[in-house]
Amino acid sequence: MAVYQQVVRSLGNALWFLGEIFGNILRGKIRFGEVLKQVYEQGLQSVVIVVLTSLASGLVLALQGYVAMSRFGAKEFVADLVALSLVRELGPVFTALVFSGKAGARITAELGTMNVNDQILATRTLGVDPMEFLVVPRMVACFLVLPILTIISEFCGIMGGYFVGVTQAHIAGVYYINETIRAIHYVDFFSGFIKVFFFAILIGWICCYEGFSTKGGSLGVGKYTTKAVAYSYIFVILLNTLLTKVILTFWG
Amino acid sequence: MIRVRNVSKSFNDQLVLNDVSLDIKSEEIFVVLGESGAGKSVLLKHLIGLLQPDSGTIQIDNEDITHLPESKLLKMRKKMGYLFQEGALYDFMTVFENIAFPLREHAHLDEKTIRQKVKDILKMIDLDEVEEKMPAQLSGGMKKRVALARAMILDSKILFCDEPTSGLDPIRSRDVSDLIRNVSRKFGCTTVITSHDIRNSFRVADRLALIHDGKIIAMGTQDELKASKDAFVKEFIS
Ligand SMILES: Nc1ncnc2c1ncn2[C@@H]1O[C@H](COP(=O)(O)OP(=O)(O)O)[C@@H](O)[C@H]1O
Ligand SMILES: [Mg+2]
Numbered sequence: 001m002a003v004y005q006q007v008v009r010s011l012g013n014a015l016w017f018l019g020e021i022f023g024n025i026l027r028g029k030i031r032f033g034e035v036l037k038q039v040y041e042q043g044l045q046s047v048v049i050v051v052l053t054s055l056a057s058g059l060v061l062a063l064q065g066y067v068a069m070s071r072f073g074a075k076e077f078v079a080d081l082v083a084l085s086l087v088r089e090l091g092p093v094f095t096a097l098v099f100s101g102k103a104g105a106r107i108t109a110e111l112g113t114m115n116v117n118d119q120i121l122a123t124r125t126l127g128v129d130p131m132e133f134l135v136v137p138r139m140v141a142c143f144l145v146l147p148i149l150t151i152i153s154e155f156c157g158i159m160g161g162y163f164v165g166v167t168q169a170h171i172a173g174v175y176y177i178n179e180t181i182r183a184i185h186y187v188d189f190f191s192g193f194i195k196v197f198f199f200a201i202l203i204g205w206i207c208c209y210e211g212f213s214t215k216g217g218s219l220g221v222g223k224y225t226t227k228a229v230a231y232s233y234i235f236v237i238l239l240n241t242l243l244t245k246v247i248l249t250f251w252g
Numbered sequence: 253m254i255r256v257r258n259v260s261k262s263f264n265d266q267l268v269l270n271d272v273s274l275d276i277k278s279e280e281i282f283v284v285l286g287e288s289g290a291g292k293s294v295l296l297k298h299l300i301g302l303l304q305p306d307s308g309t310i311q312i313d314n315e316d317i318t319h320l321p322e323s324k325l326l327k328m329r330k331k332m333g334y335l336f337q338e339g340a341l342y343d344f345m346t347v348f349e350n351i352a353f354p355l356r357e358h359a360h361l362d363e364k365t366i367r368q369k370v371k372d373i374l375k376m377i378d379l380d381e382v383e384e385k386m387p388a389q390l391s392g393g394m395k396k397r398v399a400l401a402r403a404m405i406l407d408s409k410i411l412f413c414d415e416p417t418s419g420l421d422p423i424r425s426r427d428v429s430d431l432i433r434n435v436s437r438k439f440g441c442t443t444v445i446t447s448h449d450i451r452n453s454f455r456v457a458d459r460l461a462l463i464h465d466g467k468i469i470a471m472g473t474q475d476e477l478k479a480s481k482d483a484f485v486k487e488f489i490s
Contacts, residue, residue, distance in 0.1 A: 110344075118340035121302055125334035126354050126402070127326045 017209050020131050021139050029132045030140055038141030042103040046149055050098050054086075054153035057094060058160025061085055066169045075169050079179035082161030087184055088192040091154040093240050096199035099146055100232035104207040107138050108228040111211025112221040120212070135208045142204035143197065150196045191251045195243045199236050206231045253278050254299060254410070254442065259308030261294060268294050269305070270466035281436055281443045283453040285488065286463040292446035293337070295463065296412050299444060300334055301325040312410070330358050333403025333441075335413040335432075339395035341387040341402070348383040351402045358406060373401045376438070377431060393424040397431065404435060411436060413445040417452050425449060429456050450489055462488060 024030075065081040111134060114120050123130040158180055165171045210228035214220050254276040261269040268291045276282045286292045297303040298310055301317050309318045317328065341350050351370045355361055361369070374380060377397045387395060396416060403411060416432055417425035429452040436443040447453045453460060454474050461471040462485055470477055470485045477489055 113343075117338060117343070118336045119342055121297075122334070122336055122340035122342075124302060124322075124326065125300055125329055125332070126357065127330040128357050129322070129326060 013213075014205070014209050017212065018205050021135055021205070021208070024129075024132050024136045025140070029129075029136060031133065031137055034133070034137035035140045035144075038137050039144055042099075042106070042138075042141050042145045043148065045106060046099050046102040046145070047152065049102060050095055050149050050153050051156050053094055053098055054091070054157040055160040057090055058082060058086065058157035058162075059164055060160075061090075061157070062161040062164035063168065066164060070169075076171060076175070076179065078165050078169055078171065079161065079176045080183040082165075083158060083180045083183040086154050086157040086161075087189055089240075089244070091157060092150055092192055092195045092199065093236065095150045095153040096146065096196065096203065096236045096240075097233060099142075099149060099199075100203050100207075100229055100236065103142070103145065104203050104232050105225050105229050107142075107204070107207040108211040108214070108225045109221055111135075111138075111208060112214030112224050113218075115212060115214045116217050116220060135212070138208055139201075139204040142200045146200040146203070147193070147196050150193065188251070191247050194247070195240060198239060198243060202235055202239060203232050206235065253311075253313055254444070255309075255311040256295075256299070257309045257311075259295075259298060259305040259310065261291075261298070261303065261305050268466050269298070272308070272463070272466070272468055274461055274468060274471065276442060276444060278442055279440055280458040281433060281445065281456055283457040283460045284444065284446045284463055285448065285450070285453060285460055286446070287448060287488075290463045291466050292463060293414050296334075296414050296444065296446050300329060300332055300412055330354075330406055331408055332410045332412065333400075333406075333408035335396065335399050335403050335411070335416055337414045337418060339387070339399035341395060341399055343387050345387075346383065347385050347387065347390070347398050350387065350398060351405055354402065354406050369405065370401075373405055376435065377401050392419050393428060396420070396428055400432065400435065404439060404441075407439060409439075409441050411439075411441050411443045413443070415446055415448070417447060417449045425452055426455070432456060464488075 061082050062078050065078045066075055069075050069077055069081070111120070114134070120130045120134065123133055162173070162176050162180075165176045166173050207228045210224045210231070214224040216223065256272055256274045259269055259272045260267070272295065284292050284295060294303060298305055299312075301320060305318065309316055311317065312328070317325065320328070341347075342353070345353065348370055351373065352366050355366050355369060370383070374383070377400060379394060379397055379401075382390065382394065382398070387398070390398065400413075411432075413432055416428050420428060432443065432445065433456040445453070445456070457474065459471070459473055460477055461468050462477070463469070464484055470480050470482060477485060480486065
C-alpha cells in the first residue's frame with residue numbers, strides 16, 4: 001500500500017513538473033541564449049558516439065543481411081533491408097538510447113548537483129524561476145538536438161551499409177543508393193522520424209525531473225543520474241513499442 | 253519589519269517549528285541561535301517563502317506572505333537577499349557573471365553600468381582580481397563574500413544569512429561577521445542571521461533569539477540573554 005501510494009505521488013509530481021514546463025513554453029518563456037548553449041553542449045557531447053554506433057550498426061546489418069539474402073539470391077535487397085530497418089526502427093531508437101546515456105545523464109547530473117548545492121533554491125531567492133532558467137532550455141534543446149542526431153545517425157548507418165554492399169556484396173554504388181532512396185520513399189521516412197519527437201520529450205522530462213528531485217549530496221547525484229538513464233531506456237523502449245503499433249495501424 | 257505569528261511546521265511526523273512567534277524590527281540585525289538540527293534553516297526559509305508553514309502567518313512590511321503564490325514571491329524577493337550556508341554560487345558562471353546575474357535579470361542596465369556596479373560591490377566586500385575566476389577556484393570565505401555581493405547587488409532591503417560563519421576558521425569567521433554587519437548598516441537593511449557561533453553572534457547582533465526543539469526559549473539583547481535564569485540558555489551561551 002505504501003509503495004503504491006508512493007508511485008502515485010511520484011507520478012503526480014512528475015506530471016505536474018511536465019505541466020509546468022509546457023506552461024512556461026506556452027507563455028513564451030523560452031530563453032534562446034540558454035537554449036543555444038544547451039543545444040551546443042548536448043549535441044557536441046553525443047554526436048561522436050552517435051556516428052560510431054550507427055556506422056557500426058549499418059555495417060553489421062548489411063553483413064548479416066547480405067549473408068541471409070544471398071541464400072535466396074536476393075542480395076540486391078540488402079540496401080532495402082538496411083534503409084528500412086534504420087529509418088523505421090533502429091535509427092530513432094538507438095539514437096534515443098545513446099542520447100539518454102550521454103546528454104540525459106549530463107542533464108540529471110548537472111541539475112542534481114545544482115540542487116544539492118542549493119543553487120536551485122538560490123535561483124528562487126534571486127527572483128528567478130528555476131523552471132524557466134534551468135529546465136525549459138534543456139527541454140527545448142532536447143527537442144531540437146535529438147531529431148538532428150537521428151538524421152546524422154541514419155545517414156551514417158546507410159553509409160555503413162553502403163560500404164558493405166559495395167565492397168562485400170559487390171553491388172554497384174549507384175544501384176545501392178537508388179535502391180536506398182526508393183526504399184526510404186516507400187516506407188515513409190516520417191513514420192519513423194515522428195517517434196523521435198516523443199522520445200525527446202520523454203528523455204528531457206525524465207532527466208530534468210530526476211535532477212530536480214535529487215537529494216543526498218554527491219551520492220544522491222550518482223543515484224539519481226543512473227536512475228534517470230535507466231528510466232529513459234525503459235520508457236523509450238516501451239514507448240517505441242506503443243508508437244510502432246499505433247503508426248503501423250494508422251499509417252501503414 | 254518581519255512579523256512571525258504562531259508558525260508551526262512538520263516534515264513527515266517530525267515537528268520542526270512549534271508555535272514560533274517573533275518580531276524583527278526594521279534595520280536591526282537579528283540572530284537566531286540554536287544547536288544544529290534545531291530548525292534555524294527551516295525558520296529562515298519560511299521568512300523568504302521557500303517553505304510555507306502548516307499553520308501561523310508571516311508578514312513582511314505588513315504584507316502577509318504566508319500563502320502568496322510563487323510568482324508573487326519571486327517579485328518580492330528582488331528586494332531580499334539570501335546567503336546560503338555554502339554560498340550556492342552558480343558553478344557554471346564566473347564570479348563576475350554570478351554577481352551580475354540579478355542585475356541582468358531585473359535591472360535592465362547597460363553593460364558598462366553593470367561592470368561598474370560589480371566592481372563597486374567587490375570593493376565593498378574587500379575582494380579584487382576575482383571577477384574572472386570560477387567559484388570552484390575560491391576559498392570558503394571568498395565564496396561567502398561573493399555570495400553576499402550577489403545577494404546585495406539589487407540594494408536589498410532585507411538580508412538573510414544562513415550560518416555565515418560555519419566552516420570558516422575563527423579569523424575568517426570574525427571577518428565575515430564584521431562584513432555582514434558593515435554591509436547591513438551601509439545598505440540600511442533588516443538582517444536575520446542564523447548561527448551557533450555565540451561569540452560572533454554577540455559581536456554583530458542587536459537582538460537575538462534562541463531556538464530549541466522548535467520553540468523560541470529566549471529572546472532579547474545580549475545582556476538580556478546573559479541574565480536569563482533558564483538552564484539551557486545559560487549552558488548554550490556560556
Ligand atoms: N525538506 C526537509 N524535509 C524533511 N526534513 C527536513 C527538511 N528540512 C529540514 N528538515 C529537518 O528539520 C530539522 C531542522 O533542520 P534545519 O532547520 O536545517 O536545522 P538547523 O538548525 O541546523 O539549520 C532537521 O531535523 C532536519 O532533518
Ligand atoms: Mg542549517
